[in-house]
Amino acid sequence: MSDSPSKQIHQGRNIKRFREMLGIKQEALAYELGEDWSQKKISLLEQKEEIEASLLSQIAEVLKLPVEAFQNFDEEQAVNIISNTFDNGSVGYQKNDNCTFHPIDKIIKLHEEKIALYERMLKEKDEMMQRLEKLIGK
Template sequence: MTHTDMQNKKIHQGRNIKRFREMLGIKQEALAFELGDDWNQKKISLLEQKEMVESDILAQVAQILKVPVEAIENFDEEQAVNVIANTFNDNSAVINNNPTFHPVDKLIQLHEEKIALYERMLKEKDEMMERLEKLLNK
């Protein structure tokens, strides 16, 4: 595939939403709940089938999944597979003088931050419950 073919290749945004959602272990129902009352599992399923997603919905989904909008707009599985295949089939060293973020690394980092935040929130809740119990027992 030539460079111009790569540029003309369509990115399937709905499929990318599904990929990121599944990588994060989020069910369609949970995403629907986060998007609001007029969303349900069926509507998420239809959204994930759309090649192009409306920019406002794309922004909402990206915020919920905690990924950059650009990751959903630009992720191309075929290109990722080609990079990986070329990296491991070629014995030469790969040097990237212009490193960019890797969406999966960013997702892992965000997921770990989310877990840490959740654990802090649970600890704060427990501490608050203890304080409230002490106040009630006085």
């Protein structure tokens, strides 16, 4: 069985994939496309295998992506490329035995900084309340 270029790319599914990767909700895309669009219409669009070129270019403009992203992206092919490219020692994954910090230590430090900030904010609030009470009390 040969990999023939006749395999159909599901353009609607590609729109959904890229929309989700960009963190855009169906409602937001519908809003950007205009009044005659709704969340339900976007949902139905994302189920279509092929989409009119003019609509694809409109969606591409809204998502700030090239039209070819929807027309040519093949998940199966992308997975094959990734699995054949990334292995131990390749660009995507590098074992690092020389790590100078532990991730948990970083999390603890961030947590401590957050607590210190919260305490400063409470102190400032208390000082502001005291000043307001003095102003009101006069």
